[in-house]
Amino acid sequence: MATADIQISVSGGDSVGGMMRFDPGGTLQGAVQVTPRDNINCKAVTVRLGWHTEGRGDRASGNAVEIPIAQGNLSANTPIYHQFSVILPREPWSYAGHYINIIWEVKVTIDIPLAPDINAAQLFVLAPRR
Numbered sequence: 001m002a003t004a005d006i007q008i009s010v011s012g013g014d015s016v017g018g019m020m021r022f023d024p025g026g027t028l029q030g031a032v033q034v035t036p037r038d039n040i041n042c043k044a045v046t047v048r049l050g051w052h053t054e055g056r057g058d059r060a061s062g063n064a065v066e067i068p069i070a071q072g073n074l075s076a077n078t079p080i081y082h083q084f085s086v087i088l089p090r091e092p093w094s095y096a097g098h099y100i101n102i103i104w105e106v107k108v109t110i111d112i113p114l115a116p117d118i119n120a121a122q123l124f125v126l127a128p129r130r
Contacts, residue, residue, distance in 0.1 A: 003037040004074075006108050006120035012085075013124065021125040024090040028124070032069065032108050035079040043111040045070040049086055050107065051126075055100040064089045074110075094125045 012029040013022040022028050032047055046068050052061035069082040095102040104126045110118040 002040045002110075002112055002115065002118065004040065004110060004118050005033075005035045005037065006110075006118070007033045008106055008108060008120060008122040010106060010122055010124055014129075016125065019123060019125050021127060022088055023128055024088060024093065024126060026088050027085060028088055028106075029083075029085045030106055030122075031081065031083045032106075033079050033081050034070070034074070034108065034110065036074040036076050039076050040074040040110065040112065041072070042074060043071060043113055044068055044109075045074070045080065046109050046111065047082065047084060048107045048109065049088075049105075051092060051094075051102055051104045053100055053102055055097070057100065088126060093127045 010020050010028055010030040012027050013020040034045055046066060048063050049065040050063040053059055065086045067084055070080050092102050094104055105121040105123050107121040
């Protein structure tokens with residue numbers, strides 16, 4: 001089974017309770033470093049900015065941005081570094097309620113044919129200042 005170390009950092013927001021908070025319509029800047037531990041032949045390495053719901057009821061999700069950063073053969077112990085800057089959507093806002101939560105994240109996926117994908121995510125809050 002292929003493995004990789006994935007580091008995700010985000011900046012441009014305010015630190016609130018150990019998470020970064022960003023204004024709707026604001027700019028999120030970030031960087032991703034992917035270091036394969038093994039040689040990996042992948043369909044794609046993708047950075048996605050999206051949201052999903054958790055809690056009771058039906059699940060919902062959406063992607064605001066998708067950035068392809070690599071494809072093909074990834075060499076063991078050879079890092080791939082990619083910086084990005086995206087304009088955040090105006091909604092839906094992050095929400096933590098009794099029955100439902102809306103969670104925003106930057107997610108990195110290494111899509112490997114006929115094998116489990118490798119994923120990592122960095123959560124953040126999309127909400128206006130109080």
